Amino acid sequence: MAVYQALLELADDNLVLGHRLSEWCGHAPMLEEDLAMPNMALDLIGTARVLYDRAAALEGKGQSEDDMAFLRGEREYRNCLLVERPNEDFAQTMLRQLYFAAFMKPFWDAALNGTDEVVRGVAGKAAKEMAYHIRHAGEWVIRLGDGTDESAARMRDAVFALSIYVDELFESSAAAAEAEAAGVLPKRADMRPAFDAVIAQVFTEALLEAPSVDYPQTGGRDGRHGEGLGHMLAEMQSLYRAHPGARW
C-alpha cells in the first residue's frame, strides 16, 4: 500500500459524487438548484483533479488525471459507497451531500496541518467549499424534513436509505492508514464528533431521527461497490475509451 492510493480514494470520492450531482443538470426542481448543483459538482470535480494529479505524480508512472479517471474499472475505483448511491430524489441527493460534506469539512480542516504541500493546498480550498455544501444541503434537509407530509416522508426514506453508508466514511483503508502515519492525511475516525454534531443539529431542526445502524455497508475502498457504479463509469468513460490516445 502506498500514500498515492489514499489520495486516489479521496479523488474517487470527489469525482463520483461530483458526477452524480452533474446528472441533475437541467432536471432540478427549480432553476436555482440547476445553478447550485453544478456549482457543488464543480467544486468536487476540481478537488478530484488536483488529487488525481498528485496521486499520479506520487505513483510515478506518468499517468494523467484522465488516465486515472477514465481507464480504471469499477473494481479499481476506491470511492466509499455513499458517494456512488444514485440520485433517486432531491431528498436523497441533499442528504448524501450533507453526510459527505459534514465528514469532509473537519477532514480538510485537519489536513491543513499535513505534511504534503499539494494536499494542504487542496484542503484550504475544499474546507471552505464543504462549509457551504453543509449549509446548502443542511438547509434543504431542514426544509424538506419540516415541510409537507410528503417531503417529510421522503426525507425519512432518505435517512433509511443512506444511513447504512455513513460508518464507512470513518474507516481507514491500509493505504489511508499509511498516509495517516506519514502525516499526509488526518485520521478518519477522528472526524466523528464534528460530524455527529452537524448531523444532530440539522436532524433536530429537520424533525428527523438518526437511526441506529446495526449492519453498516462497507467495501468501497476494496473495490466492492454497488451495481450502480459500473453503469455510471460505463457512461462516463465511453468516449475516452473509444478513442485510445486521442487528445480532446
Added chain:
Amino acid sequence: MYSQGLIGADGSTHETQEFLDRFQARIDAEQKIEPTDAMPEGYRRTLVRQIGQHAHSEIVGMLPEGNWITRAPTLRRKAALLAKVQDEGGHGLYLYSAAETLGVSREEMTEELLSGKAKYSSIFNYPTLSWADIGTIGWLVDGAAIMNQIPLCRCSFGPYARAMIRVCKEESFHQRQGYEIVMTLAQGTPEQKEMAQDSLNRWWWPSIMMFGPHDADSQHSDQSMAWKIKRFSNDELRQKFIDATVPQAEYLGLKIPDPDLKWNEEKGGYDHGPIDWSEFWRVVKGHGPMARDRIKDRKAAWDNGAWVREAALAHAEKRRARKMAAE
C-alpha cells in the same frame, strides 16, 4: 434565436397618438425605458414575449448540452461544460427576472413553455449526437446568439439591455471555448476530424436559420425596429454571422455544407445558397426532431420537483408563523 422571439408577437397597441408620439420621442432620444415608466401595451407585450422566449431558450438549451456532461472526454472538458451549462441557467434566471419587471411571473412563463404556448429557439430541437456537437454549439449557436445579442445591449428597455451586457460577455467566452473544442478535433485523429465535419454538416443550416425569416417575410420587424427593441434586420445579422464564420471554418480545414457559398466582391460579403424554410417553419411550429423530448424533459423536471417547491413554501410559512408567535 432572438429574432424568433418576435415570431407571432402582437405589437398592436391602442393608446392615443399623443401618448405614442411622446413615447417614440423618448425612444428616438435613446432614453432607456424602465419598468415603472408608462409604455404602450404593444411594447410591453412584445418585450414579455421576446424576453420570455429568450429565457426559455436558455433553459431548454441546457438539455442538449447537458446530454454530454456525463460523457465529456476529459475532466477539464467536463468541468468547462458544467460551468457553461450553469452559465446558461444563470442567463435564464437573469432574463426571467427582466421579464418579471414587466408584470409577468416566472411561474406563468414556465407554464406557457410547458403548455407549448410560449416558444423557444428552434435550434434546441436538434439532437447532440457526438462530442463535436458541444464544440459546434459553442462556435455556431453561441456565435449566432452573440450576433443577435450585441445589439440587444442597446435595446430601449433598460433591464433587458443591462442583462444582455453580462450575457454577451459569457456567450463570447462560450463561443471561443466551443471553437477551441472544434479546433482540437479538427487537428486530432481522422475519426475526430470526421466527427467535427459531421457536426458542422448537421448544425450549419439550423444555425443560420436562427436569425429568422428573410426580411421580406418578417412581419413584426418594423414596429420592433421603431421601438428599438431590435436594431438590425434578420438578413443583416445573418450576413454578419456568415461573413465572420466562413474564414473560421476555413482555418480549421472544415467545409461548410453549402455548395453555393461564395465570396461576392461587390457586396463585400458571402452569398449563400437557399435556406430550407419549410424545415424552419416545421421546427418553429414544434415539429423538430427533439421538440417533444425537450418539453417532456422540462415538464418532468417541473412535475417531479413540485413536492420540493411545495415543501420549501410550507417550511417558510411554518417559520413565519413561529416567528410571529414568538413576538
